[in-house]
Amino acid sequence: MPLKVQKDDQVSLNxxxxxxxxxxxxxFFLVGTKFTEISEAExxxxxxxxxxxxxxxxxxxxxxxxxxxFRDGKIxxxxxxVSLQALEQRLLQxxxxxxxxxxxxxxxxxxxxxxxxxxxxxxxxAKITDLNIAVKPTEIR
Numbered sequence: 001m002p003l004k005v006q007k008d009d010q011v012s013l014n015x016x017x018x019x020x021x022x023x024x025x026x027x028f029f030l031v032g033t034k035f036t037e038i039s040e041a042e043x044x045x046x047x048x049x050x051x052x053x054x055x056x057x058x059x060x061x062x063x064x065x066x067x068x069x070f071r072d073g074k075i076x077x078x079x080x081x082v083s084l085q086a087l088e089q090r091l092l093q094x095x096x097x098x099x100x101x102x103x104x105x106x107x108x109x110x111x112x113x114x115x116x117x118x119x120x121x122x123x124x125x126a127k128i129t130d131l132n133i134a135v136k137p138t139e140i141r
Contacts, residue, residue: 061098061100062094062097062098062101064101064102064103064104064130064132065077065078065091065094065101065102065103065104066078066103066104066106067087067103067104067105067106067119067123068106068107069105069106069107069108069111069115069116069119070108070111071108071110071111072111073111073112073115075087075115075119077090077091084118084119084122087119087122088122088125088126091103091122091123091126091128092126092127095126095127095128100129100130101128101130102128102130102131102132103123103128103130103131103132104132104133104134105119105120105123105131105132105133105134106133106134107119107133107134116133120133
């Protein structure tokens, strides 16, 4: 087996392609950046804009209305017994005060689905768009 007698060339790292890529990225980001341009008319206005701290809503959004549907078909809205017609009227009033009113329907697991479906239909008639149905997760066995 012959042995190598010659020395290998020194390994060198060519930096030219990497520098080219860096310059191309710099140019790309400079061209892609949108600079804020203030029009000439806006610069000439002698106006001092007032400073304010971060603003918040004037009033907090109301909590979601909770509707309970019991096993015997009894319906309560926020712990007060109501009929379907009274439920629709109260939801319409709440929707008039705050258009994004939300509702959580909690049905008894042993009740007929018909009762829950009637409540959901009443919410739909009252134009409630934020409708949630409460469930309890089961444990994995």
